[in-house]
Amino acid sequence: MPLPASTVDLHAHSTASDGTLAPDALVAAAAAAGVRSFALTDHDTVDGLDAAAQAAQSHGLRLVPGVELSVNCAQKTLHVVGLGIDPACATLTDGLRQQQVRREHRAASIATKLEMLGVSDALDKAAALAGGGQITRTHFARLLVAEGRCKSLKKAFERYLGAGKPAYAGVEWATLDEAIRWIHAAGGRAVLAHPLHYKLSSGGRERVYAAFRDAGGDAIEVCSGNSSVADAARLADDARRHGLRASIGSDFHGPEQVWLGLGRLLPPPPDLEPVWHAPGWAD
Numbered sequence: 001m002p003l004p005a006s007t008v009d010l011h012a013h014s015t016a017s018d019g020t021l022a023p024d025a026l027v028a029a030a031a032a033a034g035v036r037s038f039a040l041t042d043h044d045t046v047d048g049l050d051a052a053a054q055a056a057q058s059h060g061l062r063l064v065p066g067v068e069l070s071v072n073c074a075q076k077t078l079h080v081v082g083l084g085i086d087p088a089c090a091t092l093t094d095g096l097r098q099q100q101v102r103r104e105h106r107a108a109s110i111a112t113k114l115e116m117l118g119v120s121d122a123l124d125k126a127a128a129l130a131g132g133g134q135i136t137r138t139h140f141a142r143l144l145v146a147e148g149r150c151k152s153l154k155k156a157f158e159r160y161l162g163a164g165k166p167a168y169a170g171v172e173w174a175t176l177d178e179a180i181r182w183i184h185a186a187g188g189r190a191v192l193a194h195p196l197h198y199k200l201s202s203g204g205r206e207r208v209y210a211a212f213r214d215a216g217g218d219a220i221e222v223c224s225g226n227s228s229v230a231d232a233a234r235l236a237d238d239a240r241r242h243g244l245r246a247s248i249g250s251d252f253h254g255p256e257q258v259w260l261g262l263g264r265l266l267p268p269p270p271d272l273e274p275v276w277h278a279p280g281w282a283d
């Protein structure tokens with residue numbers, strides 16, 4: 001069943017990382033979908049925010065400046081979305097630079113592994129697909145699909161790029177404490193992204209919530225673009241029990257993801273405090 005249309009969507013990607021729409025086209029698509037408060041949250045970069053802010057002005061929607069940080073916690077990579085950040089904050093930009101160097105090193109390692117598996121010039125090709133934006137595993141997945149080695153991005157992760165697979169390269173990302181500190185230094189709110197995506201047991205998820213709260217985290221995403229109604233109810237309950245605010249975000253990467261849409265999100269239950277209840281974030 002498709003999720004309802006929401007005027008709030010606080011998680012999406014542009015060509016500054018692994019989205020397929022440029023920031024201005026993404027904002028235009030969000031406005032066309034009826035979104036009024038929108039966050040661009042590219043992986044470990046704020047490079048798309050200026051263009052997105054300009055487009056938001058011309059489309060009359062509110063742009064909440066955002067970023068999605070990769071973090072190591074409990075032997076997993078977690079994603080923490082920062083919302084309402086000042087992209088010029090030096091603490092944040094220094095942290096992003098570290099993350100970007102980690103991405104560059106990891107891209108080289110992935111490429112070396114792929115070349116041993118017979119994919120030639122993998123780094124140059126992935127960089128070309130990234131078009132100057134951050135190189136992510138999504139770009140390597142797109143390369144594997146383009147070269148006919150995999151039928152879908154999902155298969156590319158299952159066969160090559162997922163944790164423990166032959167072209168996987170681990171990264172020492174920021175710690176949870178660092179990432180939340182950078183977001184708070186930039187005046188933002190820290191949101192644990194898509195808590196059901198981490199292949200955690202329910203006990204493991206509880207420990208992640210506790211660590212996130214202890215590190216000063218503010219909110220969790222209680223609905224993502226591919227959440228079921230049951231998932232959203234479970235996540236709302238998690239937010240309630242841990243005293244965290246609620247965010248919602250599609251995690252849109254482009255129109256080719258036909259199974260999800262900008263702003264197709266369930267609103268949080270009324271007893272939860274929405275993370276976007278802040279001056280200037282929403283109508």
Ligand code: AMP
Pocket residue numbers: 018043070135136137138153154155157158253
């Ligand atoms: P990275 O931050 O470079 O490790 O790339 C992570 C990104 O890969 C995520 O943000 C998703 O966009 C994408 N991704 C991860 N797992 C999958 C999957 N199973 N299928 C498709 N895309 C995925």
Ligand code: MN
Pocket residue numbers: 013018043136138253
């Ligand atoms: Mn992504």
Ligand code: MN
Pocket residue numbers: 068079193194
């Ligand atoms: Mn994510």
Ligand code: MN
Pocket residue numbers: 011012013068251
């Ligand atoms: Mn995302």
